[in-house]
Amino acid sequence: xxxxxxxxxxxxxxxxxxxxxxxxxxxxxxxxxxxxxxxxxxxxxxxxxxxxxxxxxxxxxxxxxxxxxxxxxxxxxxxxxxxxxxxxxxxxxxxxxxxxxxxxxxxxxxxxxxxxxxxxxxxxxxxxxxxxxxxxxxxxxxxxxxxxxxxxxxxxxxxxxxxxxxxxxxxxxxxxxxxxxxxxxxxxxxxxxxxxxxxxxxxxxxxxxxx
Amino acid sequence: xxxxxxxxxxxxxxxxxxxxxxxxxxxxxxxxxxxxxxxxxxxxxxxxxxxxxxxxxxxxxxxxxxxxxxxxxxxxxxxxxxxxxxxxxxxxxxxxxxxxxxxxxxxxxxxxxxxxxxxxxxxxxxxxxxxxxxxxxxxxxxxxxxxxxxxxxxxxxxxxxxxxxxxxxxxxxxxxxxxxxxxxxxxxxxxxxxxxxxxxxxxxxxxxxxxxxxxxxxxxxxxxxxxxxxxxxxxxxxxxxxxxxxxxxxxxxxxxxxxxxxxxxxxxxxxxxxxxxxxxxxxxxxxxxxxxxxxxxxxxxxxxxxxxxxxxxxxxxx
Numbered sequence: 001x002x003x004x005x006x007x008x009x010x011x012x013x014x015x016x017x018x019x020x021x022x023x024x025x026x027x028x029x030x031x032x033x034x035x036x037x038x039x040x041x042x043x044x045x046x047x048x049x050x051x052x053x054x055x056x057x058x059x060x061x062x063x064x065x066x067x068x069x070x071x072x073x074x075x076x077x078x079x080x081x082x083x084x085x086x087x088x089x090x091x092x093x094x095x096x097x098x099x100x101x102x103x104x105x106x107x108x109x110x111x112x113x114x115x116x117x118x119x120x121x122x123x124x125x126x127x128x129x130x131x132x133x134x135x136x137x138x139x140x141x142x143x144x145x146x147x148x149x150x151x152x153x154x155x156x157x158x159x160x161x162x163x164x165x166x167x168x169x170x171x172x173x174x175x176x177x178x179x180x181x182x183x184x185x186x187x188x189x190x191x192x193x194x195x196x197x198x199x200x201x202x203x204x205x206x207x208x209x210x211x
Numbered sequence: 212x213x214x215x216x217x218x219x220x221x222x223x224x225x226x227x228x229x230x231x232x233x234x235x236x237x238x239x240x241x242x243x244x245x246x247x248x249x250x251x252x253x254x255x256x257x258x259x260x261x262x263x264x265x266x267x268x269x270x271x272x273x274x275x276x277x278x279x280x281x282x283x284x285x286x287x288x289x290x291x292x293x294x295x296x297x298x299x300x301x302x303x304x305x306x307x308x309x310x311x312x313x314x315x316x317x318x319x320x321x322x323x324x325x326x327x328x329x330x331x332x333x334x335x336x337x338x339x340x341x342x343x344x345x346x347x348x349x350x351x352x353x354x355x356x357x358x359x360x361x362x363x364x365x366x367x368x369x370x371x372x373x374x375x376x377x378x379x380x381x382x383x384x385x386x387x388x389x390x391x392x393x394x395x396x397x398x399x400x401x402x403x404x405x406x407x408x409x410x411x412x413x414x415x416x417x418x419x420x421x422x423x424x425x426x427x428x429x430x431x432x433x434x435x436x437x438x439x440x441x442x443x444x445x446x447x448x449x450x451x452x453x454x455x456x457x458x459x460x461x462x463x464x465x466x467x468x469x470x471x472x473x474x475x476x477x478x479x480x481x482x483x484x485x486x487x488x489x490x491x492x493x494x495x496x497x498x499x500x501x502x503x504x505x506x507x508x509x510x511x512x513x514x515x516x517x518x519x520x521x522x523x524x525x526x527x528x529x
Contacts, residue, residue, distance in 0.1 A: 028499070034298055035287030035495050036350055097493070099502025104491055111488030164486050167348055168396055169295035 010073055017081040020048045021088070038097050045089035046162065049125075050176045052082040053155050057183040064190055076132060079151070083129035086122055114164035117157045124154035155180040261424035263357045269338035271414055271515075272355075276341050279352040279496040281422040287495065288429045289346070290448060291397060292381065292388040304429035306387040307449065312433045318455040321369035328433060332419065334367060335359040339423070340416055340437070345478045345510045347442035351492040356437050357420030362411040365455075370407070374455035377410040378462075379403050379436055382451045401463045403447040404474070405438065406519075407455070414439055414515055417450075440512040442476040473529035477520065478510035482529050 024044055027033050033040035059075035062068075098105045109115045128148055131137070137144050159180060163173035268274060286301050293303040312328040337357055344352045365377070381401040385391040391399045409415060418437045419426055426432040431448025438445050444464050454460075464472035471485050480490045491503040509516050520528070 035283045036297075036493065037499060038493060039350070096500050097503060099500065101502055104503065104505075107490050108488045111483040111490060112486065114486050168289075168291060 010077060013074055013077055017052070017077070017084075020044070020085070038092070041092050041096065042089065045085055045092055046158075047172070049082055049085040049089055050155070050158055050162070052078055052085055053125075053151070053158065054176065054179045054183065056082055057151065057155065057180065061183060061186045061190075064186075080129065080132060083125050086125045090122055112165075114161055117164065118161035121154045121157040121161060124150045124157070128154075152180070152184050261422070263337060263339070263420055264423045266337060266339045266357060266423060269340050272339055272341045273343075273511075274341065276343065276353045278341060278355045278422070279494075283496055284352055284354055284421065285427050285430065287352075289348075289443070290390075290429055290431075292390045292399070292401065292449075293429075294390060295396075300429045301427075303389070304427075307382070307384065307428050307432075308387075309428060309433040309449070312451075314434065314450065315452040316368050316454075317452065319371040319374035319457060320365075320455050321371065323368070331364060331367075335363060337419070340418075340439075342414075342437060342439035343507075343510050343512075344437075344439065344443055344446075345492060345506065347444055347472065347476065347484065347489075349487065349489070349492055351494050351504070351506075352496070353494075354421055354437075355423070356416060356418040357423065357426075358416040358418035358437065360413050361415045361417050361436070362413065364417060365410065365453075370455050373457050375407050376456040376459050377405050377407060378452075378454045378456055378460040379447045379450050380452040380454070381447055382449045397463050397467050401447060402460060403436065403445050404456075404460050404462050405445075406459075408519055409438070409516075412516060412519065414512060440478055440509040440516045442472075442478060444472065445476050475520075475525075475528050477516075477525070477529075478506060479508060479525055479529070480506035481508075482526055 024041065027044075028037070028041070031037075056075055056078040059071050059078065063071045094100060094105060098108065109119065128151060131140060131144065131147060140147060155176075159173050159177045162176065163170060166173070287297045288300045288304075289297060290300040290304060293300045313325050314328050314331060315325045317323050337359055339355055339357055341353065341355045344354050361377075379402065381399075382388075383391060383400040385399075405415065416437050418431070418435050419433060421427075421430060426435065431446075434450045435448045436446045436450065459474060462474060464476075465474055478489075483489050489506055492506045493503050494501075507513070
């Protein structure tokens with residue numbers, strides 16, 4: 001997917017994407033995660049999943065605004081990092097928190113509606129991650145784009161998952177909700193402009209935007 | 212808009228837990244203040260002599276439990292009057308002056324009044340109580356409290372036969388408690404309550420210390436409730452008023468989210484919170500990769516307290 005010109009930045013983003021994980025390992029080694037380290041790990045990995053998801057969603061609007069083409073390689077990389085951190089978040093829950101006790105895990109998920117939204121978000125991200133390759137893209141054809149639009153519902157489900165488990169401090173999930181809604185809103189505006197505005201304006205003989 | 216911030220903390224207030232209970236110790240407190248002024252770490256001065264070292268454990272203390280490391284308990288508190296952040300409460304709570312402190316006892320009692328806390332404590336026998344502490348959020352600790360049965364205090368003010376509930380109120384001091392400046396989440400002051408038989412139960416204590424020393428401010432100094440079989444939010448901090456009532460009062464979390472936080476709030480693994488399971492808990496202080504432990508009915512105190520709720524539908528009275 002990546003273009004020749006993107007290589008240098010691709011490697012830069014690739015390298016930077018690993019930094020949150022290294023920082024987390026350093027904090028675990030230094031016992032720097034406070035009184036409830038498992039929960040701190042959950043929140044750290046979940047936060048980075050949402051951050052990469054927002055960055056992934058920001059690529060296309062950035063491309064539209066800057067008219068800088070050829071960024072889809074970065075989008076793919078950021079999307080893969082979303083999948084990567086989401087997987088670590090799930091593994092931390094299953095392995096570190098629950099100690100692979102499947103009975104306890106099933107009960108916990110069944111009784112915790114906030115986790116249902118996390119499971120939904122992860123299922124989507126997993127499906128998108130598994131269909132990253134060019135081969136899958138060719139095979140799926142037009143459906144690939146439809147499938148990958150599910151990243152927006154995944155983001156919204158992830159925010160509900162975050163929001164719903166908290167008792168007091170809702171600042172972070174609200175922040176992500178605003179970012180995701182803004183990015184989705186931008187895409188809808190562009191879509192509306194292309195589909196409807198141009199159609200309305202052409203018969204009037206006005207100059208149309210490049211769309 | 213002018214945003215008022217907390218006044219800078221006078222050094223004299225930092226050391227005042229030492230002043231609190233024993234006038235003979237005031238000299239040492241002054242020395243600690245002097246040490247602070249001269250730049251010596253106040254922690255060292257305070258740690259010199261725990262207030263209740265070697266206090267005998269009460270008969271109802273569970274000696275089989277291993278206390279959670281003290282440093283963890285002192286730096287992981289939900290004290291929304293100060294902050295929503297459990298770690299930040301440690302620093303912010305130091306701004307609360309806890310000496311002198313008076314406790315108002317009101318309502319259905321023979322001897323209502325406003326009592327200096329010191330006078331009330333003089334008549335109580337302190338004991339250590341090692342208890343499990345389970346937060347409604349799903350984490351747990353083991354804390355060696357220092358305190359006395361609430362029932363012993365209530366007896367000294369002679370409750371009337373009409374007293375069916377006991378309510379507790381936290382101090383309202385928005386000038387030092389930034390969280391109290393907005394009522395967006397909770398209505399202040401924080402109010403909690405127990406049924407009279409719960410309040411008189413020998414397991415229910417008022418704590419003035421933990422780990423053999425004076426209660427840190429972030430843990431609810433100078434006086435807090437500890438009800439070990441209930442979720443932690445029932446164990447109200449920095450109490451200034453105890454009122455005996457004919458009818459059940461409105462309590463803070465119950466008012467904020469009645470479907471999530473009931474009046475009883477007994478630890479119960481079979482009744483889930485609407486948004487999360489209560490079937491297991493994370494025991495703080497455990498090493499990484501230690502699985503969560505199964506939550507016990509009444510937090511492990513069922514033998515002593517289950518009779519209080521016999522015949523009640525615990526799904527309805529959560």
